[in-house]
Amino acid sequence: MFPTQFTSTSFTWERKKLGDVAEKVIQKNNNNAFKNVLTNSAEYGIISQRDFFERNIANKNNISTYYIVQNDDFVYNPRISNLAPYGPINRNKTGYTGIISPLYYVFRVLNISTAFIEWYFKTTCWHKFMYQHGDSGARSDRFSIKDNELKKLPADxxxxxxxxxxxxxxxxxxxxxxxxxQFLHSFKSFLLQKMFFDNDIPPLLRFNKFTEKWNQCRLNDHTIVTMGQSPNSKNYTNNQTGKILVQGNADLYKNKVLKRVFTTEVTKTAVKNDILISVRAPVGDIARNQYESVVIGRGIASIKGNDFLYYQLEKMKNNGFWNKYIAGSTFESITGKDLKNTKIYTTISDEERKIGNIFSSLTKIIQLQEHKIDSLKKLKQFLLQNMFI
Incomplete structure (x- = not known):
């Protein structure tokens, strides 16, 4: 199968082997000329070994046998993982020359785009060749392939x-x-710190004309708090005609309810727009219920509240407010009494509405940005799968 091509191009792809476009690097670190030991990580690429392990692993008296890796050289690490089932092949983009263990295969590309080869090894196109020409080796965590076979790897x-x-x-x-x-998340965190009470310190940012003193009260005196109650597990079902069951943190995702489990038994419920808060590890995660009605299990409580209260609870979670209730506990959780007696702040409705609108709008902008990133990642994956043979 041939790859997707650019408009106005009709090139015939030429089948080449790695050995045709690259040479193995065999230069050793004689006289210990270089000291910076590199490692090749499936997740982070080629980085300093000290940065990766937070300490030096290589014996400084035994690095004369290490290969010298120049900037833009490639390194194959035979260690396999979920991210790299045949081991990662990465380009040295550190900007400096380092050294790497002789257990790795180092090569330098010739007369071909370095960036092209780098992208090629981010695909899975070469995995079939590795599967056919190598084996898992004596160790289950390493892939074994002979150098002469690796040189035959297709590099179109x-x-x-x-x-x-x-x-x-x-x-x-x-x-x-x-x-x-990342900037949007940081900006939101900054505003949460400045527009709500921070311990006993009044908000430092307020809208013009609002000068009224904020009031402190117990959560249960301000609104209705309902602690969840789990249905009998025999009534759980995958049939979506049942009621959505929100059992705990696993059912809260990006400020919304994740429709995951259903139940035919109705215990305690939350209605649309109720705030749902996790009362079991991790305590304090929140979401808005977007469904007409859901059943809430014992890992969840529902709270009637506006956006002002919602984002005040988010700020409390970010600041580690709930840690004082769970310190020393074998199983992280808070009781209904602790939750209902939690002290919150209120102000006049107009100010609450304005503050709530600010954070609601900012959250929507963040969600749109996340959607853009997801779309770009899908496009990237599509191109990686369809632009190479």
């Missing part, structure tokens, strides 16, 4: 510059969006 060579530029541009765009998402 057409449209390489366009493919590399497209994927690199997409990756840069994805990184920009992820950086912006």
């Amino acid at each position: 060579d057409m449209e390489q510059e366009k493919i590399a530029k497209t994927l690199t541009s997409l990756d840069n765009t994805l990184q920009l969006h992820e950086d912006h998402l």
Whole structure:
């Protein structure tokens, strides 16, 4: 099967082998000229061994046999994992020359786009070859393949510059969006700290014309709190005609209820727009119920409340408010009494509405940004699967 091609191009893909476009690096670290030991991680790529393990693993008296890895050299690590079922092949993008264990295979590409080869090894196109020409080795955590076989690995060579530029541009765009998402989360955390009481310190940011003193009260005196009660497990079902069961934190996802388990027995319920809070490990996670009615188990409590209360509870969770109730407990949980007696702050309705609107809008912006990132990741995965043979 041939890959998706760019418009106006009709190249015939030329089947090449790794040995045709790369050479094995065999230069040893004679006289210990280089000290910076590298490692090749499936998750993080090629990084300093000290940064990865937070300490030096290699014996400084035994690094003369290590291979020298220049910037843009590639390293194959035969250690297998869920992220790299045949071991990761990554490019040294540290910007400096380092050394790596002789257990790794180091190679340098010639007369071919380095970025193209880097992207090629981010796909699974080469996995079939590894499966057919290697074995799992004597150790279950390592893949074994002879050097001569590895040199036969297909490394196709057409449209390489366009493919590399497209994927690199997409990756840069994805990184920009992820950086912006991180900024939005940080900005929201900043506002949560400044627009609500912080312990006994009044909010430092307030809207103009609001000068009224905020009041403190028990949660149960301000609104209705309902502790969940689990149905009998024999009444659990996968049939979606049953009631949605919210048992605990696993059923809360991105501020909403995750429809996962159903029940034919109705115990305690929460209605649409109720705040749901986890009262078992991890305590304090919250969501808005978007369904007309759900059954809540003993790991959940429901709270009637506006957005002002919702984001006040989110701020309390972020600040570790619930830790004082669960310290020293074998199983992290809070009681109904603890929850109902929790002290919260209130203000006049207009100010509560404005504060709630700010955080509701910001949360929607964050969700849209997350959706953009998910879409970009799906596009990247599609291109990786369809732009290589």
